[in-house]
Amino acid sequence: MARAGQQAGLSRERVLRAAAAIADERGLAALTMRSLAESLGVEAMSLYHHVANKEAVLDGLVEVVMAEVEQAVAALDAPAPEDDWQSALRMRVLASREVLVRHPWAPGVFETRTGASLAVARYFDGVLGLMRRAGFSYELGHRALHALGSRALGFSQELFAPDGMEAPEEVMAAMAEEVPHLVAMVADASHGGAVLGWCDYQSEFEFGLDLILDGLERLREGA
Amino acid sequence: MARAGQQAGLSRERVLRAAAAIADERGLAALTMRSLAESLGVEAMSLYHHVANKEAVLDGLVEVVMAEVEQAVAALDAPAPEDDWQSALRMRVLASREVLVRHPWAPGVFETRTGASLAVARYFDGVLGLMRRAGFSYELGHRALHALGSRALGFSQELFAPDGMEAPEEVMAAMAEEVPHLVAMVADASHGGAVLGWCDYQSEFEFGLDLILDGLERLREGA
DNA sequence: CGGCGCGGGCTTACGTTGTACGGTACGTTC
């Protein structure tokens, strides 16, 4: 490091990668311009030579994630949509979901930027193209995109946060009055066993996805 | 106002109402402890006698909205779930959606607090109860809640933001290469006419909802 | 080879945010 490292050699690329790393490791809230700069061995203001502002960093994160998604989708060898569009789309969505699960902060970032990103548009365009090849009209394809919503990208808000939710017995009892059906449901599912871990998010996600895909298939082949 | 108004007569209630009003009128970002205090004719720190911190204000906003939802649902006269659960649930969801549409900031707040709120749990409990009366097993009810996700509350992320999205002709042309199917879809729908306003969010929402409800009905009645 | 523009970094500073801490005036209760 002759001359004590001028020229840290930043770049938009490196900044965004570092940002994703921070979000992955310490959560989205820990991603500040200062922490980002520090992780690159640089002062905060230096970042502004490569990104316009923090919003642009968030935009960039969407691109980073979508690049991973695109890659995961490309690596798939799915059936031709003409033969089995449901499997083809299902695989695509689940591949995308795997990426999103690796970056739990991503849905939160996406939500504030829907439609703004070309990368996201490209993904949905691909889904629509798949449906076209399967014989969907544009109109049905359009409605299908709406029906899928964020599920097409592999997430929908998970209803109950996976963390916390201890439920220390007496709280559970107090709850029983307020939400009897939910309590009964949990009791039914666990048959009196352990309460947490009873709910497999992955398979629930797939259930909802298949529900929609089956419904669309019935509409596609024309009632 | 003898003595130039000591005793502004705050209360958790009044604070939360004011917070909702600010979010309604000036957006969620405009809701700061200072702006909130000012709208009540009070200093920021005074609020802390009625709410623990800003997080608690956000939590409170969820309660405010859910109270409106509960009220809207109560005012419904829906068919008994035993007779026609699909209509009953559909009406409930759409009533809820109407409330959410009046408070566009609400989904964003909900997303960061899923599961934390008793009010939300109560709502889902009601939905599950409805399904039980319709003959759902707890297991199918559980999966149904997952399948519906936030749609049960009347929102899912709208795919493309309703605002902005001008698309000034030349941008559209450049886009065509990147997202040909989307562009074709819009062209098909509008038959060369106006581009924006071609997409009716309400009816698309209903389409997706019915798709799911129909799928669930088929599962409920077995095989 | 000398100068010089400029790109990429640093320093400093400002306004806004949430909130900790301590003070002060009222209403109530002995």
Next chain:
DNA sequence: GAACGTACCGTACAACGTAAGCCCGCGCCG
């Protein structure tokens, strides 16, 4: 009337995003 809790105010601070300006070394020009 003394003591006290409740509700409010004022001040202050740390962390945030970012505007503005400086400074140095590289590469191009003459």
